[in-house]
Structures are given as C-alpha cells and as structure tokens.
Amino acid sequence: MLLDTPICDFGWKAPDFTLKDANGKIFTMSEQLGDKGLLIAFICNHCPYVQRIGLQLAEDTKLLMAEGINVLAIMSNDYEDVPADSPENMKIFSAQYGFTFPYLIDQDQSIGRQYGAVCTPDFFGFNSKGELQYRGRLDDVRIGNIKNRVPELINAMRLIAKTGHGPKLQTPSMGCSIKWSV
Structure with a gap:
C-alpha cells in the first residue's frame, strides 16, 4: 500500500537509540549525531520504492x-513475516546497492x-x-526524467549542515507501509 509521510515537525527531538547492524556491530544514534547533523532513513529490502532509489541513495549518501x-x-x-x-x-x-552507511535492525520495531x-x-x-529539520523525499524527478532531478534530500541536508535549519517547503516521501508485527 502506497503511503505518504507526515509534514515535518520542525524541532522535534530525536529519541536516542542503540541498534545493531546485520553483522552485530552496535551503533548509538547520539554518537552518530555530528556537527553537521544526521540523516536517518527508514528503508527495507523488499520495497520497490527503495529498490528504485537504491543506487541514487548510495550515491547521495556518499556525497x-x-x-x-x-x-x-x-x-x-x-x-519474520517478510523474510x-x-x-x-x-x-x-x-x-x-553499495551502501556505505550503517544499515541497522529494529527487531522489536520500537525505534520505528x-x-x-x-x-x-x-x-x-x-x-x-x-x-x-527535514522529513521528505530523496528527490523530485520532473516529468519522469532523471536529468531533471532535483536532489531534495541533498539540498535539505546541506542547508541543515550550514544553518541548523531545514527548508520550509518539503515534499513528503512516499512508499510502502512499514510491516508491523501483529
């Protein structure tokens, strides 16, 4: 089912967390919060929307x-429900996809x-x-042409890094619903 994200709640304070990646390495959010900010992306393997942006996500996050x-x-x-x-x-x-960022497991779904x-x-x-400061999409592809791509996420994170504030206008992300346990 296709869903849109809510509008950015500017100033909402991120709850700290500690999660492991698939190799068992531990990451704590507060330790990753750098001088220029932090991007947290909720993604999954099977979602066609994530698959569609996977290479671009890898490229943009490297930048x-x-x-x-x-x-x-x-x-x-x-x-367990979605192997x-x-x-x-x-x-x-x-x-x-060549991800160079930590990809963490929220096994009990509490962080999500x-x-x-x-x-x-x-x-x-x-x-x-x-x-x-930002809750939006990776990019805005105009008229389905990747050459007309507006890198919303990159622009927003660069603005946050420079000023501490995100853009006033943001386009909600959209994708597959998170598969919550019953």
Missing part, C-alpha cells in the same frame, strides 16, 4: 558523508514506532542538536 553529514538506515519491518527483509538479506541488499516512521523510504534529517 553527504564526504561533507561530514552522518547517515544511518534502519529496517523496522517484521522480517526478504531478514538480516542476512540486509547484508546482500546493502552490498548490491518512536520516530513515527510510516513508509519505506522515510527520511528524517536532524541538525547537530538532534532536532528534526
């Missing part, structure tokens, strides 16, 4: 990380719920104080 903006991705789907989103498949998916994640992909851009 952001090179500029000192940290990136974390979180998989909050119930992978394609299992930790082993997360490793394969991450390698397939705390953040109010709605769909995959769902992007949250935070300033250095952990205040939400």
